[in-house]
Amino acid sequence: MKDKRLPIGFRYAIAGIIYAIKNERNFRIHLLATVVVIMFSLICHLELFEWIAIIFVIGFVLVSELFNTAVELIIDYIKPEIHPVAKAIKDLAAGAVLITSIVAVIIGLIIFLPYILQLFL
């Protein structure tokens, strides 16, 4: 049943996110990582600029994963057979997710390492 209270574009956007949650294991893993990072951030009492960096990076990773999913679906829809260009397009999209994930890990380490070290020093 359609929820008439939500603007139509917003409803479709939520449907896209729900599609990714239902169908994309990697998106679910990133969502789980998001929950863990936010809980850890709350425990660490991050500074404002650290929160901004963490939220920005979380958005960066989730958005890249959604675009990667969209690219995979486009390829499967228009070029379902094996093709080197289809491979290159999917590999490029996967490479983008890898880069965002590496950036997220680096920023996470820069922000959280001092808090983690404090626990042991």
Ligand SMILES: Nc1ncnc2c1ncn2[C@@H]1O[C@H](COP(=O)(O)OP(=O)(O)OP(=O)(O)O)[C@@H](O)[C@H]1O
């Ligand atoms: N039509 C195709 N032609 C050639 N190679 C392909 C094709 N489809 C997929 N591949 C290769 O298989 C890899 C995985 O593609 P697939 O569509 O299975 O993604 P996936 O495993 O679902 O990725 P993700 O884990 O990000 O959801 C691609 O990166 C590409 O190298």
